[in-house]
Amino acid sequence: MDKQLRMTHQRELILDELRRGKTHPTADELYERIKKKLPRVSLATVYRNLEILSAAGLIKKLEISGRQKRFDWDPDDHDHVYCIQCQRVDNITLAAPVPQVESTHKQGYRITGRRVEFSGLCPKCVRQQEHHQAKGESSMSCPSCSASKLSDTQRQVLQALANTSEACGSKELAAATGLEAKQISCQITALKNKGYVDSPVRCKYAITDQGKQALE
Template sequence: MKQLRKTHQREIILEELCANPTHPTADELYERVRRRLPRVSLATVYRNLEILSDLGIIQKIETAGRQKRYDGNPERHHHIRCLHCGRVDDVDMAEDSEFEIKMPERSRHGFRVMDVKVDFSGICPDCEKEARASRSNAH
């Protein structure tokens, strides 16, 4: 078992990820980290995000056909993505009362069900406002 080393790069990457409640992509985070470590490599950011999410310290948000995003909060919670600008926000657990998922133990074809992933999509307030503005201009 190979042991984990505490490197300066890794510390800064984690710090920057946790500093904001946004869910940056690897390259967005890279830009932020670069302000503090100008010689850091994008591959280092990717590698560390991979390691940290494997360890359950952070969370990887994978959405089909889009860049991966990363969440400094490792706790299980759902996300909503803006269909227009791609922005990702948390869906509060308090709202979970409004939806409920009971997993079957086996799917009909005999799969042992181990996890279920719920992803919301919609339009964020900013994009909605923008759309409304351009609509009223057109008329």
């Protein structure tokens, strides 16, 4: 009845790589590493095997907050911290065991599992944040952190602003770009959020240094 596990080359590599690294990689991080040793592996194989191996209890699947699942070489129960900035995951030890659920509050649940998960900034990201504060920048306006791409329309508007030395209103921009007046304000808003445009006077807009950089 039981399915037997066959120890194929790729399965062995996956298990090996996971155990050797002693980190908590995502499926695709692991895939990148495996590919170096076995270039023809498929990402699907990595996913499939991580699933199979964790069902078999050889490894553990971590469903940490946020995005991708991560995998843990250590199938024994233990808790984790993750960095809300870089998504790194580490093990953590609590000062005392986690308390039980009050039986009066179980509400009829048959409880079988428990997960404790701390979050915060990892040492590297703490240092990075301190570096930003030292430079007097808010964490949002650091171009290397929040740089996002421009849409074609945004680029058009930004270009028009770059061409005028004076701050100008949305009507002038509409004329300059050939776009309808209505869409200008939408684009301006987006550009302001990105820090590429500011408004020195109400209803007048100008390109920022950051905005000029973004155009190149």
